[in-house]
Amino acid sequence: MNKNEILNLLESNTPDVLIQADKIRKQYVGDEIHLRGLIEFSNICARTCQYCGLRYENKNIIRYRLSADEIIQLAQIGKKSGLQTIVLQSGEDNYFSTDKLCHIIQEIKKLDVALTLSIGEKSYQEYKAYKEAGADRYLLRIETTDKNLYKKLHPNMSFENRMECLYNLKDLGYETGTGCLVGLPGQTLDSLAEDILFFKKLDADMIGIGPFIPHPDTPLGGANVDLTANLDLSIRVMAVTRILLKDINIPATTAMETINPNGRILALNSGANVVMPNITDDIHKKEYEIYPDKNNENLDSLISKIKSIGRFVAFTKGFRKKI
Ligand code: SAH
Numbered sequence: 563m564n565k566n567e568i569l570n571l572l573e574s575n576t577p578d579v580l581i582q583a584d585k586i587r588k589q590y591v592g593d594e595i596h597l598r599g600l601i602e603f604s605n606i607c608a609r610t611c612q613y614c615g616l617r618y619e620n621k622n623i624i625r626y627r628l629s630a631d632e633i634i635q636l637a638q639i640g641k642k643s644g645l646q647t648i649v650l651q652s653g654e655d656n657y658f659s660t661d662k663l664c665h666i667i668q669e670i671k672k673l674d675v676a677l678t679l680s681i682g683e684k685s686y687q688e689y690k691a692y693k694e695a696g697a698d699r700y701l702l703r704i705e706t707t708d709k710n711l712y713k714k715l716h717p718n719m720s721f722e723n724r725m726e727c728l729y730n731l732k733d734l735g736y737e738t739g740t741g742c743l744v745g746l747p748g749q750t751l752d753s754l755a756e757d758i759l760f761f762k763k764l765d766a767d768m769i770g771i772g773p774f775i776p777h778p779d780t781p782l783g784g785a786n787v788d789l790t791a792n793l794d795l796s797i798r799v800m801a802v803t804r805i806l807l808k809d810i811n812i813p814a815t816t817a818m819e820t821i822n823p824n825g826r827i828l829a830l831n832s833g834a835n836v837v838m839p840n841i842t843d844d845i846h847k848k849e850y851e852i853y854p855d856k857n858n859e860n861l862d863s864l865i866s867k868i869k870s871i872g873r874f875v876a877f878t879k880g881f882r883k884k885i
Contacts, residue, residue, distance in 0.1 A: 563806055568755040571802050572795070583801035583833035590808040591835045593873045596880030597864075598647040598678065598813070599640035599841040602850035603628045607653025609682070611705075612715045613746065615777040615851045616653040622779045624849050627657060634669045640841045641673045643861055646879045648673075649701070649838060651680040660688050664695035671696035676879040678739075683723060686730045693734050698881075700731045701739035703770060706746060707760045708753035715746065728764060737882055739768030739811075744799050745792030746774045747785045754799055762806050767882040768836070769810060771800045772817035775853035793821040797832050804833030809885040811836045819857040826864075827871055836880070839864050 571579045604627040607616040615623060628636075637648045648670055652658070658681070670677055679692060680701035689700070704724060706712050712721045731738045742757045743749075761769050773792035776785045796818060804812055813836040814829030822828070826837065839861045840847050847858055859867075865875060 565752075565755050565759060568758055568802055568806075569751060571805075572751050572754060572798055579798060579805070580801045580832040583804040584831055586804055586808050587812075587833050587835055590885060591811070591883075594835070594876035595830065595868050595873050596647065596811065596836045596876045596878075597645055597861075598649045598836060598838045598880075599637075599643075599645035600649045600651060600838045601628075601633060601636045601640070602651050602840070602842045602847060603633045604652040604655040604658070605846075605850045606655040606657070608656060609654050609719065610717050611719075612717070612781045613743065613774060613777065613853075615779060615853060617780060620779045623851060626846050626849055627655060628846065630662060630666050630669075633666055636841055636843065637670045637673060637675070641675055643841075644875075645675070645839070645841070645861075646876075647676040647678060647699075649678040649680060651701075652682075654682040660691045664691055667692055667695040667697050676881065678737075680739075683719075683727050686734075689727075689730055689734055689736070693736060697736070699737040699739060699768070701741075701768065701770065702727055702731065703739075703741040703743070704728065704757070704760065705743055706749060706753060707742070707756045708749065711746065711748050711753065714748070732764065737767040738764070739770060740764060740766050741770035741772070742799070743772055743774045744796035745787055747782060747787070754795075758799065758803055758806060761803055766807065767810055768812070769800075769803050769807065770813050770815055771796050771803065772815045773821055775817055775820060777851070777853045789821045793818055793825060793828075797828055800829060800834060801832045809883060811880065811882055813838055816840070816857050817853065819859065820853070820855060826859075827867060830868070830871060830873065837864055837868070
């Protein structure tokens with residue numbers, strides 16, 4: 563598919579592309595759904611991303627940081643409930659040195675689970691150390707491939723460095739996940755088509771696509787966005803991504819479910835094959851407020867939803883099976 567073809571699919575108003583994505587999903591990755599237990603272990607962040615509630619300059623947020631033991635305990639609880647992947651996510655919290663993180667990684671890997679990190683931009687050496695400690699996967703969304711928009715949204719950050727991080731992760735043998743936000747002020751369909759082409763070029767193993775949801779305590783808090791339109795478009799971007807990258811893992815993201823209580827099902831029926839239940843404790847999951855009213859559906863309710871659409875929870879760790 564070239565850019566014009568992608569653009570045509572993004573512009574079309576028919577469900578055809580969603581139906582096609584669902585067929586390809588079934589053919590390449592089947593009816594099983596992989597669950598990834600998400601632990602949001604710190605909302606302390608040194609960055610100032612204009613859309614994110616965790617941004618350093620937001621003073622209206624209760625900050626927290628879990629201890630190594632608390633993180634490991636949550637992972638144990640996740641494993642006991644049958645989860646086979648643990649995802650550690652946080653703001654860019656410099657308290658967690660390489661040594662501290664490697665200790666946590668090693669302890670969690672003793673549980674015989676796959677381990678994903680989503681902790682932002684680090685050096686090649688740091689990524690290498692986490693990999694050697696046992697980390698299997700890494701999630702780092704490029705957020706947008708529109709360089710000018712990227713610059714506006716990420717003061718004091720470098721688009722080139724974020725790209726380099728992604729290629730470093732690939733180089734180190736991580737299953738590498740990236741993705742983008744959809745519906746950002748100033749974002750064009752053209753740039754979303756470029757995002758999808760970038761996912762293909764990187765040969766990403768996992769793509770997470772989320773609708774932008776304004777957070778009142780951020781510079782973009784007053785942005786005039788149509789949340790339903792953002793959800794529809796993000797599902798469409800996700801579907802086109804499935805059509806192009808047939809065998810990868812694609813989550814039905816929490817932001818989709820936050821906009822519409824049926825968002826996850828819509829996504830699972832339009833190309834998605836992964837769900838990431840939040841297993842952070844109840845107090846802290848509320849404080850990890852990247853956007854308001856984040857959906858926090860529990861594991862049991864998620865599993866019944868999955869069954870209600872004729873799908874089932876996978877028995878494996880859910881690595882990408884490259885075809
Ligand atoms: N610090 C890590 C994790 C960031 S939070 C990192 O840099 O990768 C995880 C994701 O939340 C981000 O990649 C971003 O795409 C998403 N996010 C942040 N603010 C958001 C908002 N207002 N609406 C929707 N998604 C948002």
